Amino acid sequence: MKPRSSLAARQRAANFCFLAPALLLFVIFILLPFIQGIPVSLTNWNGVTVEHGEFVGLRNYVNIFKQGDFNKAAGVTLLYTLITVTCTNVLGLLLALGVQRTGKLNNFLRSIYFMPFVISLILAAYTWRYLYSDIVNIAFGLHSPLGSMRYALPAVAGIAVWRDAGYAMVVYLAGLQMVPRDYYEAAEVEGAGAPTRFFKITLPLIMPSVTANVVLTLAWGLKQFDLVMAATGGGPGKATETLAVVIYKNIFEFMHAGYGQAAAIVFTVFVAAVSSAVSFLLRRREVEL
Amino acid sequence: MEKRSRAIYWLTRVPLILAALVVLLPFYVSFVYSVKSAKEIAFTGMAFPTIIHLENFTDAMAKSNFWLAMKNSLLTTVPTVLLLIVVAPMAAYVLGRNTSRGYNLLYSLFMAALLIPFQSIMMPLYSDLRSLGLINTPLGFVLVRSAFALPFNIMVITGFVKNVPREMEEAARIDGAGAARVYFRIVFPLLRPVVASMVVINALDAWNDFQLAVIFMMDKKAHTLPVMLYSFFGQYSVELGMAFATTTLSMIPVLAFYLLMQRHIVSGVMAGAVKG
Numbered sequence: 124m125k126p127r128s129s130l131a132a133r134q135r136a137a138n139f140c141f142l143a144p145a146l147l148l149f150v151i152f153i154l155l156p157f158i159q160g161i162p163v164s165l166t167n168w169n170g171v172t173v174e175h176g177e178f179v180g181l182r183n184y185v186n187i188f189k190q191g192d193f194n195k196a197a198g199v200t201l202l203y204t205l206i207t208v209t210c211t212n213v214l215g216l217l218l219a220l221g222v223q224r225t226g227k228l229n230n231f232l233r234s235i236y237f238m239p240f241v242i243s244l245i246l247a248a249y250t251w252r253y254l255y256s257d258i259v260n261i262a263f264g265l266h267s268p269l270g271s272m273r274y275a276l277p278a279v280a281g282i283a284v285w286r287d288a289g290y291a292m293v294v295y296l297a298g299l300q301m302v303p304r305d306y307y308e309a310a311e312v313e314g315a316g317a318p319t320r321f322f323k324i325t326l327p328l329i330m331p332s333v334t335a336n337v338v339l340t341l342a343w344g345l346k347q348f349d350l351v352m353a354a355t356g357g358g359p360g361k362a363t364e365t366l367a368v369v370i371y372k373n374i375f376e377f378m379h380a381g382y383g384q385a386a387a388i389v390f391t392v393f394v395a396a397v398s399s400a401v402s403f404l405l406r407r408r409e410v411e412l
Numbered sequence: 413m414e415k416r417s418r419a420i421y422w423l424t425r426v427p428l429i430l431a432a433l434v435v436l437l438p439f440y441v442s443f444v445y446s447v448k449s450a451k452e453i454a455f456t457g458m459a460f461p462t463i464i465h466l467e468n469f470t471d472a473m474a475k476s477n478f479w480l481a482m483k484n485s486l487l488t489t490v491p492t493v494l495l496l497i498v499v500a501p502m503a504a505y506v507l508g509r510n511t512s513r514g515y516n517l518l519y520s521l522f523m524a525a526l527l528i529p530f531q532s533i534m535m536p537l538y539s540d541l542r543s544l545g546l547i548n549t550p551l552g553f554v555l556v557r558s559a560f561a562l563p564f565n566i567m568v569i570t571g572f573v574k575n576v577p578r579e580m581e582e583a584a585r586i587d588g589a590g591a592a593r594v595y596f597r598i599v600f601p602l603l604r605p606v607v608a609s610m611v612v613i614n615a616l617d618a619w620n621d622f623q624l625a626v627i628f629m630m631d632k633k634a635h636t637l638p639v640m641l642y643s644f645f646g647q648y649s650v651e652l653g654m655a656f657a658t659t660t661l662s663m664i665p666v667l668a669f670y671l672l673m674q675r676h677i678v679s680g681v682m683a684g685a686v687k688g
Contacts, residue, residue: 137591138506138510140591141503141505141506141591145499145562146518148558149525149559152556153533157533157536159540160533170539218431221428232429236431237678239438241670242667243621243622245641246620246641249655250441250659253652253656258441289435293682294681335685348622349622352622352626353641367531371531375627380535387529390532394529395528398527
């Protein structure tokens with residue numbers, strides 16, 4: 124028995140060595156800062172001084188809900204997310220359905236649709252900022268929508284949709300490949316039209332891709348930061364100020380580190396709750412092949 | 413019936429090609445405007461250029477700190493990718509092969525971290541990195557970026573490991589090979605497809621990162637491309653031709669990467685979406 128147990132012990136030691144680098148990175152740069160953030164959120168620290176401010180209990184958390192900026196930003200974030208998740212997924216699915224048959228032209232179209240996804244959100248934002256201000260102006264004689272209280276948010280969302288629809292398409296294409304051909308043939312024999320085939324066969328069978336895409340685009344939407352910072356900086360007024368941007372500004376611009384950290388923790392709970400709820404609801408609708 | 417469906421197929425190509433043109437428009441406009449002088453922009457607008465002017469590019473490079481930012485982007489992206497190649501598959505291998513309670517708990521911890529937004533850790537991280545002297549250094553960025561990418565990498569690679577048969581490893585183990593030898597000689601080569609996918613995804617994510625860089629690489633000398641663009645466009649009201657020259661220049665490396673690596677990027681996206 125002895126050699127066997129020492130073998131198991133050696134295997135365990137090896138496992139530990141294999142896990143150690145990842146664990147070390149994770150604990151030092153994710154877990155520890157996350158825990159360190161909790162006491163900070165209970166102080167009025169400005170983030171700069173050596174002393175970490177005074178203990179203020181839950182006052183920051185109360186202020187988050189009393190002062191309007193967090194609630195306003197939560198509304199902006201949810202609206203932004205609603206627009207981007209819906210448009211990215213509908214467009215992505217339409218594109219995937221359009222180019223699902225392989226062929227030279229379709230492969231070429233796929234490459235083009237996916238192309239915007241590889242450039243950074245910052246690059247996308249600046250390119251579109253000039254497109255909106257100059258091209259839209261020349262072509263339609265309109266001012267940039269990014270400067271309008273009413274249209275700035277949809278205009279920012281439009282940039283995200285332009286960039287991400289190709290991504291959603293790729294995931295939907297993977298899902299569409301999994302649908303067995305003979306299901307469609309059987310349905311056609313039964314006399315089912317194209318809409319019936321889509322809603323009764325395609326959509327239920329690609330639900331895993333829908334879940335994957337919706338959950339991911341939802342997370343991107345709720346956490347949106349780069350695009351807003353580069354396209355509008357949160358303006359005009361606070362029309363495009365998302366939660367991630369408000370938190371950044373509080374911590375690094377207004378020097379309200381304690382308050383900003385409390386807002387960041389509420390934000391974490393908010394993102395986790397919305398993401399888990401949506402993914403739970405969608406998973407229930409998946410069917411087994 | 414066959415004829416009709418073929419007609420429908422070609423009819424639906426029309427909106428799809430139009431969609432492709434809309435997608436390409438920003439790239440086209442960036443390019444066209446970047447090679448025109450201010451006068452030509454006023455007169456010829458979006459028409460394809462007849463004479464290529466490169467002044468915009470030379471101006472953009474001179475004013476925007478472009479080459480330094482490019483160097484910093486490489487100095488942060490390449491080590492991040494390399495570090496993740498080493499660290500993530502090793503951990504994912506152990507987590508994919510062992511399902512007892514401790515390992516599962518660890519896996520769940522990584523998966524829970526997927527939900528943590530960067531905002532909740534950025535301020536404490538900033539203090540920590542400052543006291544370690546890692547602010548505005550590639551090393552600081554590499555460590556944080558890798559740690560932040562780790563949960564996603566582990567999720568994807570662990571999923572892959574579970575589908576790799578164990579027979580070869582076990583045979584090697586019976587022949588007396590140690591754990592390191594089994595991993596590097598047998599397991600790692602089998603993981604090559606998923607590692608290749610993660611390499612390109614990690615490279616894109618690190619190259620395009622703004623959230624971390626805008627906080628940890630704020631010094632002008634440490635700017636990566638996205639932060640350079642942010643400070644460049646935030647500082648000056650940039651004239652149109654030069655603005656597009658700057659964006660075009662920044663697009664070239666990543667679009668070249670896309671054209672070369674398209675297959676891997678797409679399979680990386682698919683691998684990541686399997687489990688969501």
